[in-house]
Amino acid sequence: MQAQPRTDFTTSAVTLPPVGLSDAALRYGVVPMPDLSWTPEVERETAHLYEKVKRVIPPVEWPFHAPYVKAINDLKRQRNAVILAHNYQTPEIYNCVADVVGDSLQLARLAGESTADIIVQGGVHFMAETSKLLNPNKTILIPDAKAGCSLAESITGADVRALRAKYPGVPVVAYVNTSAEVKAEVDICCTSSNAVKVVESLGVDRVIFLPDRYLAQNVAAQTKVKIIAWTGACEVHERFTAAEIASYREGDPDLKIIAHPECPREVVEVADFAGSTAAMIDYVKKNLPRRVLLVTECSMADNVASETPGVDFVRPCNLCPHMKRITLPKILESLVYLREEVTVDLALAARARRSVQRMIDLG
Ligand code: 13P
Numbered sequence: 321m322q323a324q325p326r327t328d329f330t331t332s333a334v335t336l337p338p339v340g341l342s343d344a345a346l347r348y349g350v351v352p353m354p355d356l357s358w359t360p361e362v363e364r365e366t367a368h369l370y371e372k373v374k375r376v377i378p379p380v381e382w383p384f385h386a387p388y389v390k391a392i393n394d395l396k397r398q399r400n401a402v403i404l405a406h407n408y409q410t411p412e413i414y415n416c417v418a419d420v421v422g423d424s425l426q427l428a429r430l431a432g433e434s435t436a437d438i439i440v441q442g443g444v445h446f447m448a449e450t451s452k453l454l455n456p457n458k459t460i461l462i463p464d465a466k467a468g469c470s471l472a473e474s475i476t477g478a479d480v481r482a483l484r485a486k487y488p489g490v491p492v493v494a495y496v497n498t499s500a501e502v503k504a505e506v507d508i509c510c511t512s513s514n515a516v517k518v519v520e521s522l523g524v525d526r527v528i529f530l531p532d533r534y535l536a537q538n539v540a541a542q543t544k545v546k547i548i549a550w551t552g553a554c555e556v557h558e559r560f561t562a563a564e565i566a567s568y569r570e571g572d573p574d575l576k577i578i579a580h581p582e583c584p585r586e587v588v589e590v591a592d593f594a595g596s597t598a599a600m601i602d603y604v605k606k607n608l609p610r611r612v613l614l615v616t617e618c619s620m621a622d623n624v625a626s627e628t629p630g631v632d633f634v635r636p637c638n639l640c641p642h643m644k645r646i647t648l649p650k651i652l653e654s655l656v657y658l659r660e661e662v663t664v665d666l667a668l669a670a671r672a673r674r675s676v677q678r679m680i681d682l683g
């Protein structure tokens with residue numbers, strides 16, 4: 321079967337270099353868009369990757385993904401590039417082209433350890449900025465610069481300065497879902513997997529915690545430290561309600577319900593377990609429940625499903641429109657044209673890096 325090259329993405333008006341490129345051009349210059357035909361060679365070279373996703377991608381769709389998968393993996397090698405993909409990326413990205421997958425903390429740590437020249441961020445803009453903070457000399461690319469985050473957009477550096485003026489001497493903890501401008505104003509960062517540990521590491525009786533009011537409530541429930549919260553929310557997780565979860569529970573009392581701590585407190589309270597995306601995946605892999613409800617972004621269930629045959633996933637998930645901006649065609653474009661490059665002002669980056677590094681140094 322001959323798949324047609326996808327046309328649902330734009331290309332830059334660039335002059336392509338001639339065929340027969342030097343090593344330097346392959347590494348650092350714009351290269352021609354690879355042929356995207358579905359051929360026996362593509363089928364053969366991607367067969368082992370299709371095995372990983374066959375539970376969630378029907379055979380009829382694979383000929384459309386496979387040419388991109390092969391082209392991206394070839395170009396990664398030529399460019400000495402790696403793809404860091406968040407757990408919310410679609411299964412064909414997560415399983416077939418990503419070099420590293422994980423939650424925000426894992427991606428931040430691994431970004432700092434990478435020896436690649438180029439990092440392509442399969443995720444949203446604040447994640448790419450964090451990679452840049454930890455790798456100031458590398459090229460960091462995001463396949464769609466509009467991949468934002470409702471949490472990161474809920475607060476500015478000026479807001480943090482105003483909070484400090486209102487609560488003098490109270491340290492500020494920022495969730496990594498913030499811009500570099502905000503990270504530059506705070507004392508330390510945290511992710512959903514280490515938030516309680518970070519808050520308690522400061523040795524004070526109150527902290528300002530921003531920007532997620534629900535994560536703040538869920539942290540407050542686990543510590544004696546008083547939490548002063550900002551009012552941001554994740555547009556994906558705030559839509560879940562306790563009534564919705566209860567109705568699933570009623571339908572199947574054995575159902576395991578696992579929630580992300582960006583969900584409202586009332587949702588986390590009725591869940592069997594709450595944790596970061598990586599902790600949710602670990603829970604499913606270790607406990608292999610018969611049926612499970614992942615109260616989080618949609619792609620998580622597909623990604624875990626590929627690795628946990630026998631587990632039945634109930635799917636009342638919400639899509640993150642920002643994460644879904646990242647697609648195979650855009651990743652390929654990013655590697656061909658070396659765009660969109662993520663940069664951070666050097667002085668600001670030095671201040672923002674301190675708060676991210678302080679979190680990483682906590683271990
Ligand atoms: P994790 O750190 O749990 O992966 O969550 C981050 C997040 O909300 C990504 O959108």
Ligand code: SF4
Binds near residue numbers: 444471557617642
């Ligand atoms: Fe931001 Fe929520 Fe999307 Fe994560 S899922 S990127 S927190 S909007």
